[in-house]
Amino acid sequence: MNLQPSTYNLPPQLKVCGLTKPDQIQELISMKTDFLGFIFYEKSPRYVLNQMKIVDILKISHPGKTGVFVNEKIETVTHIAKKAGLHLIQLHGDESEDFIIELRQKLEPSIKIIKVIRIGNNNEETKIKIKETINSLISVVDYFLFDTDGKAFGGTGKQFDWTLLNEFKIPLPYFLSGGISEENIENINLLNQKPFAIDINSKFEIEPGNKDLKKIKKFISKSPKGTI
Numbered sequence: 437m438n439l440q441p442s443t444y445n446l447p448p449q450l451k452v453c454g455l456t457k458p459d460q461i462q463e464l465i466s467m468k469t470d471f472l473g474f475i476f477y478e479k480s481p482r483y484v485l486n487q488m489k490i491v492d493i494l495k496i497s498h499p500g501k502t503g504v505f506v507n508e509k510i511e512t513v514t515h516i517a518k519k520a521g522l523h524l525i526q527l528h529g530d531e532s533e534d535f536i537i538e539l540r541q542k543l544e545p546s547i548k549i550i551k552v553i554r555i556g557n558n559n560e561e562t563k564i565k566i567k568e569t570i571n572s573l574i575s576v577v578d579y580f581l582f583d584t585d586g587k588a589f590g591g592t593g594k595q596f597d598w599t600l601l602n603e604f605k606i607p608l609p610y611f612l613s614g615g616i617s618e619e620n621i622e623n624i625n626l627l628n629q630k631p632f633a634i635d636i637n638s639k640f641e642i643e644p645g646n647k648d649l650k651k652i653k654k655f656i657s658k659s660p661k662g663t664i
């Protein structure tokens with residue numbers, strides 16, 4: 437294969453989020469996507485249950501099926517996790533430490549929890565919020581995910597100032613997210629502590645929930661995963 441010279445490096449793992457089409461999911465699996473993200477938030481234009489049945493998700497054979505929830509009831513999260521055979525739960529709202537502790541008790545022990553920290557403008561207030569959130573959640577989650585704080589809970593297509601992360605020691609592996617695209621990924625080199633995974637979504641779509649597989653393929657082939 438004739439690879440073009442890469443201008444960026446990628447972390448070891450890739451998550452593609454906002455999936456709604458079974459044929460695209462199969463192709464992403466054959467492209468060795470590590471995490472498949474399904475959005476269980478009714479207000480999202482990528483709400484998976486508008487396009488697929490829960491049993492269709494159950495039938496997908498892949499070890500990184502991730503359910504994205506926003507301020508959902510514990511009973512709903514645990515019910516969907518079981519019915520869809522999820523391996524990871526991504527909490528993308530304002531879920532508290534107590535909520536996560538209770539959720540953890542009710543989930544199958546093998547299910548990992550990703551807690552999203554949404555990041556606003558680069559200022560003192562934001563820094564304090566990030567520090568406090570990290571410290572309060574370190575022992576109750578498996579991964580952090582840093583995304584941009586915007587009007588919507590997620591899928592904003594907007595990037596936050598990644599250099600803000602250099603101000604903290606991040607005590608868990610983390611996913612980097614928020615408007616990641618071919619144009620801005622090279623800024624990953626500015627990060628002192630590299631992400632465990634990147635999470636791509638709206639910048640790789642033809643329309644919400646309809647992924648641009650050619651674009652994703654090109655993105656991965658320009659820089660094999662694990663080059664950082």
Ligand SMILES: O=C(O)c1ccccc1N[C@@H]1O[C@H](COP(=O)(O)O)[C@@H](O)[C@H]1O
Binds near residue numbers: 454473477480528
């Ligand atoms: O994509 C959505 O519609 C969505 C809705 C509610 C919560 C999370 C959502 N997606 C997550 O948002 C981030 C960033 O996406 P983008 O690259 O900025 O489009 C990603 O982690 C998705 O899991």
